[in-house]
Amino acid sequence: xxxxxxxxxxxWRPELIRRPNKGFVLIGAHDANIPASFTSGVAADxxxxxxxxxxxxxxxDNPPSFKPDVKSSDVExxxxxxxxxxxxxxxxxxxxxxxxxxxxQTLELYSGVDLSAVTADATTGEVQxxxxxxxxTRYNRVIVGMVDGAGADAIYYLRVIPRATVTxxxxxxxxQEKALEYNITLKAKIDSTLGYSVKNVLCGPGxxxxxxxMGFTSTAAVPVISSYLPAGTWAAAGNESVVLRGQHFTGxxxxxxxxxxxVDFTFVDDLTLAITTPPKTAGSQNVIVTNATGxxxxxxxxxA
Numbered sequence: 001x002x003x004x005x006x007x008x009x010x011x012w013r014p015e016l017i018r019r020p021n022k023g024f025v026l027i028g029a030h031d032a033n034i035p036a037s038f039t040s041g042v043a044a045d046x047x048x049x050x051x052x053x054x055x056x057x058x059x060x061d062n063p064p065s066f067k068p069d070v071k072s073s074d075v076e077x078x079x080x081x082x083x084x085x086x087x088x089x090x091x092x093x094x095x096x097x098x099x100x101x102x103x104x105q106t107l108e109l110y111s112g113v114d115l116s117a118v119t120a121d122a123t124t125g126e127v128q129x130x131x132x133x134x135x136x137t138r139y140n141r142v143i144v145g146m147v148d149g150a151g152a153d154a155i156y157y158l159r160v161i162p163r164a165t166v167t168x169x170x171x172x173x174x175x176q177e178k179a180l181e182y183n184i185t186l187k188a189k190i191d192s193t194l195g196y197s198v199k200n201v202l203c204g205p206g207x208x209x210x211x212x213x214m215g216f217t218s219t220a221a222v223p224v225i226s227s228y229l230p231a232g233t234w235a236a237a238g239n240e241s242v243v244l245r246g247q248h249f250t251g252x253x254x255x256x257x258x259x260x261x262x263v264d265f266t267f268v269d270d271l272t273l274a275i276t277t278p279p280k281t282a283g284s285q286n287v288i289v290t291n292a293t294g295x296x297x298x299x300x301x302x303x304a
Contacts, residue, residue, distance in 0.1 A: 013213050018157065020146035025064060025097065026052035027105050028141040034160060034194070036224075037203075040270035041250050044205040046156065047271070052143060055109075056101030059181055064097045064144045066159065092187065093198050095144065095161065098170075099182040109166050110182040112138065139163050142186060149206050158201040162191035221248040223273075223289040225299035233304040238279030239263060244289065249273040251291040257301070258285035 032051035040047055058064065071090045074083035099106045108115050112135045120127045142161040149155055170183025188197040211218055225246040234240055234257075244255075250270045255262040263276035273289060286298035 015210060016213060018146075018148045018155065020063070020157075021148055023058070023064065023144065023146035025055045025058060025099075026143040026145070027055055027109075028052040028143075030139045030141060030163070032141045034141065034143075034162060037247055038156070038158060038201055039203045039205075040247075044203060044208065045269075046204070049143065052141070053103075053105055055099050055106055056103060057099075059098030059100050059179070062096065062098035062183065064095055067094045067096070068092070069094065092189075093161075094167070094185055094187055095142075095159075095164070096168075096183070096185040099184065100179045102180060102182075106182050108138075109140075109184050110169055110172075112136075112166065112169075114138070137165055139165050139189070147204070149204075151205075153206040154204045155202070155206040155210075156204040158203070160199040160201060161186065161188045161197065162194050162199075163189040163197065165189060220293040222294040223248045223252065223291055223296040225287060225289060225296055228287075228301065233302045234277050234280075234285075236279060236282050236303050238277045240277045242275050242277055243268075244273040244275060244287070245271060246273075246289075246296075247271060248291065248293075249289065252289055253292065254290045256288050256290075258303075 026049060028049075028051045035047060035049070038047055038049075039045060069090075069092050070088060072086050072088050075085040075087070077084045099109070104115050104118075107129070111129070111131050113129060113132045115129055118127060118129050142164045143158055144161070145156055145158045147154055147156050164186040166184055167187040168185035170181075170185075172181060172183070174180065190197045208218070223246060225244055227245045229243045229245065234242065248270060249267060249272065252265065252267055252273060255265045255273070255275050257278055258280050260278040260280060263278055265276070266274040268274055280303045282303050284300050285303055287301055288298055289296045
């Protein structure tokens with residue numbers, strides 16, 4: 001056997017220690033759009049989350065805390081000193097935090113009522129609402145994020161909860177000693193469309209150099225076309241300017257429509273590619289974008 005040192009066996013990697021220097025909690029409607037990717041391009045730029053609103057500052061004494069709860073059942077066996085089989089029955093996640101900004105979304109979570117239709121008095125600015133007498137279960141999509149490092153070293157750790165509901169609100173003290181606090185606990189539920197209750201995302205410009213040390217490998221991705229602008233049919237005469245939307249357009253080497261090269265294409269960013277359409281006969285035609293990794297799946301458009 002090859003001789004090694006204690007340090008080689010321990011394989012300590014201090015660069016893999018993450019500290020949540022600051023973070024955010026975002027909330028959206030029950031059907032808010034959750035992007036397939038949160039960063040884009042070789043710079044791993046963070047993308048806009050337009051369907052979500054920030055809940056602002058979070059109390060330092062009670063930042064987002066995640067508590068998995070696992071319940072299991074043992075199978076006992078005659079003569080066995082310990083159960084020979086254990087089955088997990090349930091596993092769920094609770095998220096607790098203290099919100100300290102009085103925003104509409106914060107008041108909705110704490111009071112359990114939809115305030116989107118509440119308006120302020122135009123003269124005085126006064127706002128009024130009542131706590132519900134018959135509370136209904138309300139669901140939101142929530143993204144909790146932290147960042148460690150800055151600039152090219154920034155690493156984001158996100159937890160995406162596609163179906164969250166408030167299961168507990170804490171005591172609120174109107175004390176001169178501290179800010180007005182809204183203590184809430186959310187429960188993560190499985191979203192029937194997306195098929196998960198919590199998604200973990202590690203991203204940012206600082207993550208790629210650490211992937212190997214973390215135990216991950218990376219796979220180059222082919223382009224993905226999801227939509228185009230302006231919507232509608234494409235002219236058979238061609239020479240129209242169209243913007244393709246999708247993912248992994250970085251390094252695009254070619255664009256074809258129905259097997260014919262686009263007149264021109266311009267890389268805008270990893271999510272956006274501008275092309276000039278070639279002339280084609282009326283009917284359905286497939287658009288294919290190719291990068292160094294390979295070709296996208298055919299995306300059907302209609303010429304007329």
